[in-house]
């Protein structure tokens with residue numbers, strides 16, 4: 001028997017339909033003691049007033065002001081947790097050199113538990129404060145500090161999907177940052193999965209292990225085979241990078257004569273719980289395999305501008321009904337906010353649509369019809385992300401988990417300026433998506449638990 005824990009009264013936005021939105025001006029969202037939405041009432045419902053009076057009498061009512069909006073929690077499908085100290089610097093090199101010169105030396109430091117304990121709490125706090133209620137994390141090759149990241153998510157109440165990274169291909173990994181052996185890495189990964197599932201405080205599976213081959217170049221075929229077997233055994237999530245640059249795509253073609261999607265599929269790594277970061281150079285067959293397996297794509301628009309060498313097929317991916325959400329790709333991009341990623345996704349598609357070269361006539365410069373809308377990007381950040389992590393989050397509907405934010409557009413130093421007499425509900429939502437920053441987010445809940453309060 002569940003009981004109502006609290007209710008939130010006020011206006012909310014969400015996107016039940018891709019490309020569209022719903023605005024409720026005065027709704028009562030009732031959350032039960034398991035953190036699940038029990039019902040969503042409006043003034044038209046017979047028990048609206050009774051529920052309101054009861055909650056108010058029991059001091060269980062949170063009433064929003066006219067400048068406050070209840071919004072679904074944001075889902076970040078691709079974050080490199082150890083790269084947080086690198087955010088905002090060192091994006092001057094192409095992918096291969098960036099990994100070798102900046103990223104691998106930093107990630108190697110996470111062998112040290114004290115170093116991990118200094119970085120991971122700051123990162124989780126920063127993401128939560130920016131409204132990211134669910135995050136899919138790459139950690140490092142080190143089992144003990146990857147478990148520490150899971151512990152930190154639990155401690156701060158973030159829904160976390162965490163992968164101990166695997167990389168064993170000697171020609172691609174530096175000697176200071178490579179698995180001791182393929183066998184050791186597979187044993188560690190299995191142990192990691194079991195430890196995360198059994199963590200104290202994780203009885204409701206707020207954190208989940210993710211099988212994580214870094215990408216094709218850094219893994220031997222024995223590693224991909226072994227990880228595929230673990231996926232079949234534990235049915236857990238999978239995350240990896242997919243066809244993310246000319247170099248990475250060509251590497252896979254030269255080694256296997258196949259695309260990344262085909263390679264992952266051959267090794268049993270493509271399931272309905274697989275999240276493919278980037279996925280730039282997708283072939284029609286890749287689309288078909290992704291659709292048939294129910295795997296998802298994490299669109300990382302800003303880091304794609306640094307590393308991809310081409311623009312994302314976002315329009316086709318959405319039109320083809322592939323599962324797709326957004327990733328910040330911290331720190332292949334520097335900004336720890338999925339609101340910002342929404343804006344980047346729109347900008348990325350607009351540059352693709354218009355093209356860039358001033359030496360070409362307008363009608364042959366870009367790829368016409370390839371833009372996406374703000375509402376589509378916001379849908380990806382909430383509902384699309386929720387589908388990818390296989391969680392009932394992203395909507396204010398009975399049965400969905402209450403992962404939510406209060407955005408206040410009238411706080412001091414806000415970039416959002418709303419004029420009620422001029423701005424429609426859609427205008428307001430677009431302004432919040434594009435101009436929202438950390439100070440606007442006043443409260444954050446994950447699974448009905450208040451995790452940020454300002």
Ligand SMILES: O=c1[nH]c(=O)c2nc[nH]c2[nH]1
Nearest residue numbers: 080214215241303329332
């Ligand atoms: O953006 C990226 N960040 C990484 O850390 C990485 N590793 C492989 N491929 C990658 N791409």
